[in-house]
Amino acid sequence: MSHARPVSTLILTCALGLSVPLLSAADNHHHHGHTGHAALTAQAEGVLEAIDQDAGTVTLSHGPIPALRWPPMTMDLRLRDAALADGVAAGDRIRFTLEQVGPTDYEIIELKALD
Numbered sequence: 001m002s003h004a005r006p007v008s009t010l011i012l013t014c015a016l017g018l019s020v021p022l023l024s025a026a027d028n029h030h031h032h033g034h035t036g037h038a039a040l041t042a043q044a045e046g047v048l049e050a051i052d053q054d055a056g057t058v059t060l061s062h063g064p065i066p067a068l069r070w071p072p073m074t075m076d077l078r079l080r081d082a083a084l085a086d087g088v089a090a091g092d093r094i095r096f097t098l099e100q101v102g103p104t105d106y107e108i109i110e111l112k113a114l115d
């Protein structure tokens, strides 16, 4: 393992990069707080770097995610359900779906290994 870069710094970078576009998108959207609004989700591919079963998180390297305006990066993400990591292992190429759960907060709601 050669994880020289602290993951927390990378998450912060990710969140900072997101805050401005998300705020302006919210302004344009005229959101009135009604329920039943579809959650923002995005699908992407990457490499699973590590699984933390106890914390319910994974570390992954993902390619660009245009829907979120994310550049390629390595980051930690929370699993909606820890069982999502049952069929995958560190080093697997994966496809995953993120759902936005807060202003700069995302959870993995689907995760599966690619061939």
Ligand SMILES: [Cu+2]
Pocket: 014, 062, 070, 073, 074, 075
């Ligand atoms: Cu990221």
